[in-house]
Amino acid sequence: MQKQDIKTQYMLDDSQSADGGQRIDTMTINMGPQHPSTHGVLRLILTIEGETVVKAVPDIGFLHTGIEKTAEAKTYHQALVLTDRMDYLAPLCNNLGYSLAVEKLLGIEDEINDKIRYVRVMLAELQRLASHLVWLGTHALDLGAQSVFLYCFREREMILDVFEDLSGVRMMTSYICPGGLQAELTPTFEKKVRAFTSIFPDRLQEYHNLLTNNQLWIERTRGVSVLKAEDAIAYGTSGPVLRGSGVVWDTRKAFPYSGYEQFDFDIPVGTNGDVYDRYLVRMLEMEQSLRIVNQALEGIPPGPYRVQDPKIAPPPKWQITGRMEALIHHFKLYTEGYRPPKGEVFVRTESPKGELGFYIVSDGTAKPYRMHVRAPSFANLEALPRMIEGSLLSDVVAAIGSIDIVLGEVDR
Amino acid sequence: MAITAVSTVTTIREKFPQAVVETDDFRGEQTIVLNPASLVALCTYLLKNLRYTYLSSVTAVDWLERVPRYDVVYHLLSIPNQSELRLKVRIGQRNEDHPFVPTVTGIWPTANWFEREVYDLFGILFTGHPDLRRILMPMDWTTHPLRKDYPLSGFDLPEPHWGGQVPYDVDPGVGSQTLRTPFSRELNESRSKISQNQEPGTEKRK
Numbered sequence: 001m002q003k004q005d006i007k008t009q010y011m012l013d014d015s016q017s018a019d020g021g022q023r024i025d026t027m028t029i030n031m032g033p034q035h036p037s038t039h040g041v042l043r044l045i046l047t048i049e050g051e052t053v054v055k056a057v058p059d060i061g062f063l064h065t066g067i068e069k070t071a072e073a074k075t076y077h078q079a080l081v082l083t084d085r086m087d088y089l090a091p092l093c094n095n096l097g098y099s100l101a102v103e104k105l106l107g108i109e110d111e112i113n114d115k116i117r118y119v120r121v122m123l124a125e126l127q128r129l130a131s132h133l134v135w136l137g138t139h140a141l142d143l144g145a146q147s148v149f150l151y152c153f154r155e156r157e158m159i160l161d162v163f164e165d166l167s168g169v170r171m172m173t174s175y176i177c178p179g180g181l182q183a184e185l186t187p188t189f190e191k192k193v194r195a196f197t198s199i200f201p202d203r204l205q206e207y208h209n210l211l212t213n214n215q216l217w218i219e220r221t222r223g224v225s226v227l228k229a230e231d232a233i234a235y236g237t238s239g240p241v242l243r244g245s246g247v248v249w250d251t252r253k254a255f256p257y258s259g260y261e262q263f264d265f266d267i268p269v270g271t272n273g274d275v276y277d278r279y280l281v282r283m284l285e286m287e288q289s290l291r292i293v294n295q296a297l298e299g300i301p302p303g304p305y306r307v308q309d310p311k312i313a314p315p316p317k318w319q320i321t322g323r324m325e326a327l328i329h330h331f332k333l334y335t336e337g338y339r340p341p342k343g344e345v346f347v348r349t350e351s352p353k354g355e356l357g358f359y360i361v362s363d364g365t366a367k368p369y370r371m372h373v374r375a376p377s378f379a380n381l382e383a384l385p386r387m388i389e390g391s392l393l394s395d396v397v398a399a400i401g402s403i404d405i406v407l408g409e410v411d412r
Numbered sequence: 413m414a415i416t417a418v419s420t421v422t423t424i425r426e427k428f429p430q431a432v433v434e435t436d437d438f439r440g441e442q443t444i445v446l447n448p449a450s451l452v453a454l455c456t457y458l459l460k461n462l463r464y465t466y467l468s469s470v471t472a473v474d475w476l477e478r479v480p481r482y483d484v485v486y487h488l489l490s491i492p493n494q495s496e497l498r499l500k501v502r503i504g505q506r507n508e509d510h511p512f513v514p515t516v517t518g519i520w521p522t523a524n525w526f527e528r529e530v531y532d533l534f535g536i537l538f539t540g541h542p543d544l545r546r547i548l549m550p551m552d553w554t555t556h557p558l559r560k561d562y563p564l565s566g567f568d569l570p571e572p573h574w575g576g577q578v579p580y581d582v583d584p585g586v587g588s589q590t591l592r593t594p595f596s597r598e599l600n601e602s603r604s605k606i607s608q609n610q611e612p613g614t615e616k617r618k
Contacts, residue, residue: 061548066564068533069557073564104439233465233491236522247491254494343438346487346498348468357487361473374469374487382525411548 025049033062037142037397040407042381044396051392056385063411071371075337076102076178079368084172086373087409089134092127092163093351095176096120100257101347101358102178105340108307115303116180117259122296123163123176124258125289126193129200130159131352132286136207139279139401143220148210155203158196165189179313180306190297197294204286212283221275225387225399228273235386236379239354240281241403245273251350263292275395275402282404312338337366346374353377353404375409415462415493417442423462428454433502443498448513451501455486455519464488464497467516470526472534476560480504482536484513503536515541533558 031044038044041062047055067086071079083098084091103109137152160170166189167173167182175182211217227237232245242249250267252260268284270277306313310329319326344361354376361370380403388399415423421435421442431450436443446454458464468487475481481504488497504511515538516523527538528547535556538544546553555562 061546061550064548066557069562069564107439234521236467236520249491255496344443345439345441346468346496348489348496355468357468359469359471359485359487370471370473372469372471372485374471378525378529379522382522 026054031396033059038400039138039405040410042400042405042407042410046393046396048393051394053388053391053393053396056388056396058381058384060381060407060410063407065412067412068371068373071368073367075366076340076368077333077337079371080177081172081174083373084174085408086375086412087131087351087353087356087377087406088171089406090127090131090352091172091174092123092176093131093349093356095174096124096258097347097349097351097356097358099176099178100349101345101360102340104345104347105343105360105362106178106312106338107341108179108309108312111307111309112180112258113303114259114301116305118296118300119181119185119305120176120258121260121263122193122293122300123166125292125296126159126162126196128289128352129286129293130156132282132289133159135282135352135401135404139398139404140211142397142401143217145211145214145217148207151203151206155196155200158192158199162189162192162196165192177306179309180304182306184305185300193293193297197290197297200290201287204283204290208283212280218276221279221398221402223272224275224395225391225402226272226274227383227387231383231386232273235383237354237383237403238376238379239350239352239404240278240285241354241380241383243267244270244278244281244402246271251348251355255348257347257349263295265289265292275398278402339364339366348374351376353406353409354380373409373412375412377403377405377407377409381405381410415490415495417495417497420458420462420464420495420497424454424458427457441496441498443500445500445502448501448503451499452514452516452519455499455516458488458497459519462490463492464490465520466491467520467522467526468496470516470523470530472530472536472558474534474558474560479506480511481508482511482534484530484536486516510535510537512537512539514539517541532556535559 026047026049028045028047031038031046033041033043035042043059043062045057045059046053065085067082071082074082080095080098083094087094103112133152133156137149140146140148163173163175164170165186167175227241227245229246232242232247237245238249246269248267248269251257253267265288268281268288270281310325312333314330314333315323315326320330340362342362342364344359346357346359348355348357350356355374356376357374359370359372359374360368363369384399384403387403388396391399421444424444425432425435428450431446431454433445433447435445466489468489471485473483473485475483480502482502484501484503486499488499490496501513503513513536515527517527517538518540524541524543525547527541528544530536531538531544532546532549533556545551549557
């Protein structure tokens with residue numbers, strides 16, 4: 001890398017600009033990794049002319065922790081906890097994607113019974129609600145509507161209570177694992193979920209009352225950072241960003257996984273591809289998620305919470321003191337781990353941010369040879385310069401909030 | 413006739429017989445292994461004729477013991493046809509440290525960042541890429557961490573300066589990853605001492 005190249009790309013210096021310094025009224029400013037509105041450690045190098053952004057260069061990598069490299073050194077069960085930490089606002093959705101990929105690799109997809117499927121769907125949709133609540137709260141906060149923030153977090157606390165009840169952990173639960181769920185459903189969790197679902201429709205209406213027809217909100221978001229449908233597909237965006245631009249695509253409908261085909265829900269799609277459409281898509285998605293949670297709650301069938309195969313799922317603890325096979329299976333699973341056959345899989349799921357894909361290559365040993373995560377925020381962020389070049393500086397904040405990035409996922 | 417993944421593989425086999433090295437079907441997923449030279453032509457055909465408009469990801473796998481060393485893997489999705497496909501290209505001959513692959517940024521603009529990530533973490537160069545520079549690692553990093561011969565916890569750093577600036581009275585050694593200023597190589601070059609655990613490829617700044 002030439003020193004010159006680094007300077008023009010990263011340094012805040014206009015004297016080396018391509019046009020020889022003719023545009024004397026551009027200024028290159030840094031929206032640094034520490035910024036309340038970048039939703040994480042995102043650095044944007046903006047070249048502005050007055051208030052208009054002429055060029056935007058995102059600089060990422062501040063949260064790169066080498067998850068993909070670390071996963072190569074862990075067994076499949078150990079690598080599960082790494083997946084929680086990527087999109088840290090929707091850990092259960094990451095777990096679900098990873099578990100589906102490993103189950104496909106192992107070839108035990110048919111052994112995942114309906115109870116596991118229903119519970120996974122219900123938890124994934126609750127997680128989607130939690131993630132969208134954080135998005136709504138922080139996005140509104142960035143644009144000035146500060147009261148929405150704590151209302152959203154108040155509702156999210158109820159969802160985190162459900163997760164804590166089931167797994168003991170509020171956020172990084174790792175509750176969905178390859179083979180099923182980590183533990184049996186507790187007797188109190190249904191009451192907690194119902195407590196949430198009974199009050200949430202009214203709360204959602206409250207948020208609509210505050211923002212959806214609010215003139216200030218509309219002026220701040222309508223027509224801002226438009227991303228056309230062809231650009232959205234070409235730049236590989238997914239999730240509400242893609243749907244906000246008018247493309248009807250949802251992995252839950254196109255390639256249904258974990259029993260989604262048995263649930264009745266709609267996909268909201270926008271028309272203009274502006275911030276307001278993406279906002280509305282996510283609000284309506286919250287409604288649909290609530291619908292799925294209610295359906296799942298009505299009909300969770302009885303059954304074991306984990307695959308019964310002792311070569312994959314460890315036996316219950318009480319058997320270990322009495323039976324030799326249980327002890328040996330427990331030992332082998334926790335020291336060596338299960339060994340999927342050689343091969344590779346790519347499983348896509350619809351996480352709250354978009355299309356989350358897990359590409360796992362197995363070489364027959366107990367550790368994944370390569371785990372690549374197709375992070376939706378990575379591709380969505382790539383489309384950001386396209387969205388904000390030409391718009392005002394204050395619209396940059398609206399745009400970043402509307403694509404709902406999580407830097408843990410972008411950088412891994 | 414509806415285009416499915418299986419029919420795509422058959423069509424590609426007919427249209428580009430010399431480009432396809434092998435095809436695979438594992439757990440219902442179709443993979444086509446191609447020659448690197450015909451990558452762009454085949455991808456343009458997939459985009460224009462078979463409507464694989466969406467590139468999900470570009471990534472790579474390092475098979476250390478094998479020649480060719482790397483697999484560059486492309487995951488495609490066709491939104492109109494609801495079908496998915498995987499393309500693979502095997503590159504990296506025996507003494508080639510930075511193998512070349514043509515870029516697909518002209519076909520799917522989203523490949524820009526994905527290919528930058530593959531360059532950053534594996535060292536695979538994409539010819540024709542508009543802006544090939546590091547994306548996740550610091551800009552002055554010299555090696556490629558996701559390669560199989562790169563240790564998990566990195567190379568030794570001079571104690572106790574893991575991260576952050578090295579104090580002025582301590583020789584950081586050439587190749588220390590602790591210095592974060594972009595022109596740090598010049599500062600280190602002038603010191604004659606070379607660290608024992610020097611990171612490979614850091615002797616001279618290009």
